[in-house]
Amino acid sequence: LLRPRHVQRRAISQKTDPSNDEPDAGFTLDPPSGTRDFFPEKMRMQRWLFDRFRETAQSYGFQEYDAPVLEHEDLYKRKAGEEITEQMYNFRDKEGAAVTLRPEMTPSLARMVLSLMRAETGAIAAVLPLKWYSIPQCWRFETTQRGRKREHYQWNMDIVGVSEVTAEAELLSAVVSFFENVGITSKDVGLRINSRKVLGAVLNTAGVTSDKFAETCVIIDKLDKIGADAVKQELSKQVGLSTEVADTIVAATGAKTLEEFADIAGVGESAEVQELRRLFALAEDYGFADWLQFDASVVRGLAYYTGVVFEGFDKAGVLRAVCGGGRYDKLLELYGSKKEVPCVGFGFGDCVVMELLKERGVLPELGPNVDMVVAAYNADMMGKAMNVARRLRQTGKSVDVYPEAARKVKKAFRYADKVGASRIAFVAPDEWERGEVRIKDLRCAADTPNDKKQCDIPLDKLG
Numbered sequence: 429l430l431r432p433r434h435v436q437r438r439a440i441s442q443k444t445d446p447s448n449d450e451p452d453a454g455f456t457l458d459p460p461s462g463t464r465d466f467f468p469e470k471m472r473m474q475r476w477l478f479d480r481f482r483e484t485a486q487s488y489g490f491q492e493y494d495a496p497v498l499e500h501e502d503l504y505k506r507k508a509g510e511e512i513t514e515q516m517y518n519f520r521d522k523e524g525a526a527v528t529l530r531p532e533m534t535p536s537l538a539r540m541v542l543s544l545m546r547a548e549t550g551a552i553a554a555v556l557p558l559k560w561y562s563i564p565q566c567w568r569f570e571t572t573q574r575g576r577k578r579e580h581y582q583w584n585m586d587i588v589g590v591s592e593v594t595a596e597a598e599l600l601s602a603v604v605s606f607f608e609n610v611g612i613t614s615k616d617v618g619l620r621i622n623s624r625k626v627l628g629a630v631l632n633t634a635g636v637t638s639d640k641f642a643e644t645c646v647i648i649d650k651l652d653k654i655g656a657d658a659v660k661q662e663l664s665k666q667v668g669l670s671t672e673v674a675d676t677i678v679a680a681t682g683a684k685t686l687e688e689f690a691d692i693a694g695v696g697e698s699a700e701v702q703e704l705r706r707l708f709a710l711a712e713d714y715g716f717a718d719w720l721q722f723d724a725s726v727v728r729g730l731a732y733y734t735g736v737v738f739e740g741f742d743k744a745g746v747l748r749a750v751c752g753g754g755r756y757d758k759l760l761e762l763y764g765s766k767k768e769v770p771c772v773g774f775g776f777g778d779c780v781v782m783e784l785l786k787e788r789g790v791l792p793e794l795g796p797n798v799d800m801v802v803a804a805y806n807a808d809m810m811g812k813a814m815n816v817a818r819r820l821r822q823t824g825k826s827v828d829v830y831p832e833a834a835r836k837v838k839k840a841f842r843y844a845d846k847v848g849a850s851r852i853a854f855v856a857p858d859e860w861e862r863g864e865v866r867i868k869d870l871r872c873a874a875d876t877p878n879d880k881k882q883c884d885i886p887l888d889k890l891g
């Protein structure tokens with residue numbers, strides 16, 4: 429009875445129907461709730477996606493880093509009511525340490541950069557500005573009834589040590605380059621841009637003290653999910669804002685242009701507004717401005733953003749945000765830095781972008797492939813066939829040794845087709861006597877004459 433119902437059913441069927449050869453492992457064969465197995469076909473697609481992430485990051489001069497999937501729970505102790513910190517996969521380890529599966533990568537990055545600063549004074553100056561990327565698996569303990577996933581892989585790109593919006597321009601350009609590399613255009617995806625600094629001016633004007641800023645942004649970020657009235661409720665109840673102030677804030681997020689937003693904020697051509705204008709001007713010169721649009725409602729849900737924030741969205745309006753990011757200039761001070769270290773970054777989940785690419789029909793066909801299958805004509809030739817495989821691998825070829833004596837050549841051909849081989853090498857007594865191996869091309873056109881489809885190659889010419 430301790431076993432899940434579907435395992436119980438299987439156990440019963442096993443007993444009542446001996447012909448049923450389904451495995452009865454006595455436990456579920458599915459991975460833990462909210463997690464995924466990547467069988468080879470899905471792994472090839474995941475590898476293809478990660479290769480596109482890496483290709484883009486490296487084309488921008490970013491260096492890859494990594495950190496433990498297990499992190500100190502304290503790293504995420506933020507009191508701003510973020511979903512991400514309320515859904516941590518946290519626990520006490522066997523030494524009683526408060527740890528968690530990381531819900532995001534940015535705090536680990538901040539911790540690593542700070543460790544460089546601690547290493548020796550001045551060392552960090554030699555490292556900054558740094559441009560790092562990673563594709564970490566991140567976790568959340570989502571309540572199962574929502575049936576949502578508890579893990580995803582999130583491409584992170586961060587620039588540390590650049591206070592100018594040139595950093596934002598670089599990161600936005602990298603997002604655009606990724607999409608262009610996989611066949612997505614600005615007709616499919618747009619990037620909504622805003623600045624929490626401009627929003628901060630609205631909040632200051634409205635009398636919101638800076639200690640309430642992060643919490644206010646986290647609540648405003650829920651607009652799409654819970655609606656204006658619920659947001660105003662939370663602003664009043666949790667942040668203590670008056671109805672008028674809450675109305676002003678929600679109204680400001682509805683501004684259609686930067687000018688309108690600035691007017692509501694009463695900030696006019698302030699430094700914050702000029703900084704955002706400069707970002708749009710850089711994007712124009714850079715050549716990707718057609719991907720961008722100002723959107724006063726974008727604040728993103730992470731407490732630590734302090735400036736420009738952005739998110740990639742599906743213009744068909746079907747999918748939730750594809751990626752998101754922003755500037756977070758105060759995070760390292762929060763972790764103990766003695767001075768401000770400007771940072772900007774984005775996160776890009778593997779699931780939503782896969783749905784987008786599938787929906788837009790731009791995913792590649794990725795079958796298994798190997799350069800050659802080597803087949804032994806009979807059991808006596810198996811050792812020779814393995815030696816041929818070794819010689820071919822030493823020339824850099826990928827080689828799959830057909831595991832049975834290939835008396836039934838058809839079976840060997842079927843196997844070669846299944847594993848996506850380009851050529852098949854038959855190791856048979858007659859050719860072996862002559863010091864040769866018969867190679868057949870499996871990729872040539874059907875009407876290719878036989879003498880072009882195959883040839884006998886001397887052993888010392890293999891490769």
Ligand SMILES: Nc1ccc(Br)nc1
Pocket residue numbers: 512531532566567568577578579580
């Ligand atoms: N932060 C986070 C972690 C895991 C998933 Br799935 N989604 C969001």
